[in-house]
Amino acid sequence: MSGDEIEEVDEAEGRRSIGEILREQVVAAGRALIFPAVALAIALLVGVVVILITGNSVIEAYAALLRGGFGSRQALGRTISNATPLIFTGLAVAIPFRGGLFNIGGEGQLFIGAIAGVWIGLTMPGPGPLVAFVAIIVAGLAGWIWGAIPGLLKIWGAHEVITTIMLNFIGINLTFWLAKNPLSGEGAVPGTGFVPEGVRLTRLGGGLGAAHYGFVLGIVAAIVAYILIWRTTKGYELRTVGQAPGAARYAGMSVAANSFLAIALGGMFAGLGGGLESLGTFGKVSVPFISNLGFNGIGVALLGRNHPAGVVLGAIFFGGLAAGAQQMQFSTGVPLDLADVLLAIVLLFVTATKLVEYLLGRRARTFAAGTRLEKGLAG
Amino acid sequence: MLEMRGVTKAFGSTVANDSIDLELRKGEIHGLLGENGAGKSTLVKILYGLYKADEGEIYIDGEPAGITTPSDAVDRGIGMVHQHFMLVPTLSVAENVVLGAEPGQGPRLDIAAAERAVRDLSERYGLRVDPTANVGHLSVGVQQRVEVLKTLYRDARILVLDEPTAVLTPQETDELFTVLRGFVDEGLSIILITHKLGELLGVSDRITVIRDGKVVDTVVTSETDEAELARLMVGREVVLQVAKEDVEAGDVRMEASDLIVDGASGEAVSGVGLEIRSGEILGVAGVDGNGQVELAEALAGVRQPRSGRIELAGEDVTALDSAAMRARGLAYVPEDRGGKGLVGEFTLAENFVLKTYRRSMFSKIGWLLRNAIRAFARRRIDAFDVRPPNPQASAASLSGGNQQKVIVARELAGEPDVLIANQPTRGVDVGAIEFIHGQLLEQRERGAAILLISLELDEIRQLADRIAVMYDGRIVGEIDAADATDEQLGLWMAGRGGPDEDQPTGDDRVRS
Known part of the structure; x- marks a missing residue:
């Protein structure tokens, strides 16, 4: 059969x-940054009102916020430490989003x-670095499985x-049960015991406090995600399925298989983030455990326009704001909650693309493409 | 009656309407002619209050119309029949007609009064409709009558119809035009928007031609002809008749028998058989929604048929997917550019390898060879004169005509043996139509077997060697292009006069 020689x-x-x-x-970076920049500017303006209501000096409060996030090595360490898991949970949203799915899980x-x-850290014998390596891999695998379940259910309709919301309840409570029962450790705080010191992730040092090498792994994960999505045939399929399922079917790609892959990959990144957090920052899983990192990942991905580089920046922004807010409360008396208010406003405006389009004029429409929520929800 | 003066509307840097003057006289049918994207729809949307003009005024009976919303337009006596109907399929005809202006007191709907009003109107204007019928069960032609009744019920004196014949058979078109002439006799005035010049010659009194957002000319219909209109519309001489070489049809390249294919809502293709030979174009005519899309997708491997058999050069390919069909030399131009043929947010380079990205020249062990892909895209872009000639441009940023060129350029790469083209010229400009028609004929001369599905009867009649007509999932008639008449094809398109009209058998096989 001839007729197909290109x-x-x-x-x-x-x-x-x-x-x-x-x-x-x-040009692309400029376009990507315009939305968050406008949103941040509006948020800071609203913040001015809030700070004035609390009877504080706007300049002092914002200066403290900035200082607390990025002003010193300790501040930077806190920011990095906060940002590390958010890079992973951000990727956990961004990658499924590219495949047309909205991962709330x-x-x-x-x-x-x-x-x-x-679990691996507590039970596996052997040299610390090897145990840590295996533990991180297993954490990723566990997340993959937890993401694969909604992927399978998606294929069945x-x-x-x-399904990801429901699996959150199951996952969180299963974790607590495991931490309190089979893996329960000694000590006043309920939860697992501490993993051996040799298994814990090395700190970055250099005065950066609790920040550990998980951050470096986060950057690596973002790069891997980028390469996977934009440089491989698998990523090409995934993006086609996400952006035009009709075209994917037309081209003979499997929509079901790629949707499954997208959300399972997302689960893997979230699982990795969880493993690094328990092995690095805390050394254990306590009950209650760090919360909202998964949900904040949605915000990070939105802010980062579902691009790995944007996710890293978004995570650092989120992390810095949280670290800065502590400093602000400490030195000015503006409540910690202002940071949450600012974040919420930034996200509101980043997602309210129509409003920002209106503010920026019609040309902004093309900039909004990566931020639209409807796309992910439509699937 | 109605006057638009200096109407200007810009979207970003593109000027859709540039200082347009239009004058509609009482009791005339005024044709608004222009290519896709010339600015016709924008203009009537301004008239109907859906867009706000940047500049210019609209006068009705010499007074400023002051239309800012569609309800203002309705109050001023303007009625609009959109290309895509705005009907509630679960409601009755009468309920649809009165929707938003219901008779009755307070919350009570006087359905009897509504039905009476609809019956009166339909008798007065000769629009035969049963007011109690459920709109979802009506044919497209009758649904259009309901849309017209809606405007009449609201006392429209100026009726705007946007591409009303796109969904009609030739007979239904004639019927509509007779009704429209009746309206004019009753004192209504009509703006009729279309890109088909032939139609306007028969029905309109005057024609305003728009090109690139500007009025080119307003002509009196009786003093013009098709060639002049085409020249005004396109801006240069247009060859209306394509030159077709004589090509001897060769071997059967593709054969389908007893195909039954399911669509979104049940069986869409009910036992179709056909043969396509090397060096011939088999045209499939029919009104939209009679199973053409499902047939094309089944043949191209995009949709798995429920039963039946598809052969490509003697090989059973019924179970193969579209990538496998492509590898066997089958090219497919789908009817939906934006949703199927292209990924809008992808670059042109990415779109050029939509089906071939796994080939060793475009990827190695799962790694995309971006330079090779870009080089290939650049070549095809040059060969097909796609604009802008930039492989990094996003597909969505191109005009419809150029998007279609990208698809055709991609599908024709590698000289396919079989080409399935579903509405390859839908919504593209005349230049692109000429180019795509030329490509189809070139492929035919080269010896490709071509299945051309189109809703435009003219296109089928110009290009096809044989014409089959699809109605309700079946091929109800088949004829040599040389022997075809609009009347015969139109009857088939309406589901009448088929060879086995009363008892459709499972074997509506078309043979040459």
């Missing part, structure tokens, strides 16, 4: 100059990963938003 092409024809690529990247996936990592 003429060979010279790869060199398709090569582009560094200048062209750079220009394109700068980051919280449950993170808990399952955290407990799985601690259940909407992933519903």
